[in-house]
Amino acid sequence: MTTRRNFLQQAGLLTAGIIIAPSCMMSKAESNKNIGIQLYTLREELPKDAKGVIGKVAQAGYKEVETFGYSSEGGFFGMKPTEFADLLKQHELKASSGHFGFDPYISGENEDLLKSYIDAAKAVDMKYIIVPYLGENLRQSAADYQRVAERLTKAAEQCKAAGLQLGYHNHDFEFKKFGDTTGYEILLKETDPDLVVFEADLYWVVRAGLDPVALFKDHPGRFKLWHVKDMDKANPKINTEIGSGSVNFKEIFANAEVAGVEHYIVEQENFSLDPFESIAQSHTYLKENLL
Template sequence: MSKRRQFLQQLGLLSAGLALSPSLLACESSSSSQSAASAGAAVAGGAAASGRGVLKEIGLQLYTLRDYLPKDPKGVIAKVAQAGYQDVETYGYSPTGGYWGLSPKEFKELLKANKLVSTSGHYEFGQYMKDGNLDIVKRYIEAGTTVGHQYITVPYLDGAVRRSADDYKRIAEKTNKAAELCKTANLKLAYHNHAFEFEAYGNTTGYDILLQETDPALVSFEADLYWVVRAGRKPADLFRQHQGRFVMWHVKDMDKTSPDLNTEIGTGSINYQEIFGQAKLAGVHRIFVEQENFAASKDPFQSIRQSRDYVKNTLL
């Protein structure tokens, strides 16, 4: 996690410089509640049946392969396709470096050659959340439109911008504004969580504020299920409270002996069969496998295939 935070912070510094460039101007339900019980029964009629009714394609968050992708993007993307994935979620784009040295058009062509799509991308919003300058968001929209995204996704918030409930209200306001801009390009904005959003501010949390103060017609959420569980929350509770807003999921498992580590889907401590039984309630239609670390003895490409096979054969 610390590596990811450092990476995003470094990218944020890059984005800050670009934002000043003229080129950017171009553009628990109660057991006594019969209704809640009925709702639960309706979606829990079998995880497999629910998953198959909602989810078809399995994606991979490419951050999983961050140690390999910058060195050989073409080879890595080919291996992702060979592992059985149909969709990829990007990370690390910059207007100068593109996607690991590939322009948006070149990356789109690479995806097409491997029969892949990219419906979502993680883009650094750190500087925008500080200064509100939408120029960098315009560049993300340009790139995402070329690649074929449906979602421009906020991946992480720096600690400096999220110290209070009022900070989260300001974040929600800026998120709405960026989402309005995305809408003009037929895109949607999504927000990806970690665990820090669940920290309490009085009788609320940062995540509660974001869910309540962003416009459901404009802003969607990508539920990182590992981080929801790590924060001590139950995904099903969120899905019931905010039905239909969690259009994307990050699916990564928690190591049984070291909860701060990830492991292959189906081998950890998260009950994914139960969670996938709530797919319709959540509103999910895109899932991305992600794994931020691997056992020393595990080949990462074997790992992503193992996780994909478990999702395909057991959860969908």
């Protein structure tokens, strides 16, 4: 099985999640437009038939996708940004956000990388450019996270000037303690809320032993995107279809307004069902039981 860690190491690509607007602010019909899927979920199927996969995502009920793995050479899944944008439009889909590999930019090795991401994001009419992962060499100390926060701020300023917004997606390593704080707390406190938003991967927050609702209440309005990803009841190291696992989504979704969430993005990294049946099941549960 291809794990995310192995995939990133082998392909130099980076990560994933789901999107929706709180039901208290819009009707179900309207909120359904913001249910998205992180395409990393279908990373095994995309290389075989990327255009067919996008069509099946739309058939499953999704209205948004979140990309991953963009490069200037390979584009989006082998398509140039304009070609990918046309494909999405054909299926009445939007790509409101994308995961882009930021390690070379954060380390200062490639200052020009961000411009290529901004150009690609604008070509497909994205709103958010998401930092999906930090290499281990960038996160060994509190000082490292402070440097990351500085680099995020610089990138966010450039994104804002281009009409975009920068976001940060968590795993569980950000919650490692450094004295009386964590890497995640440093990122939250040392970035401007008007510049940097956060994509809360709910599975990883829970797996780190934390309460997502408490996190939202401590930092209200910072979490504009959520990755809705469930935890297998028997094995917490793997995912399952939304509503089938152990994450208390009903309590979490009851606090959507506190979080400030605008997009709910489904993600799943492993399957016991056919992947397309799985994503349809997760979409149905999310739409009918959580929104």
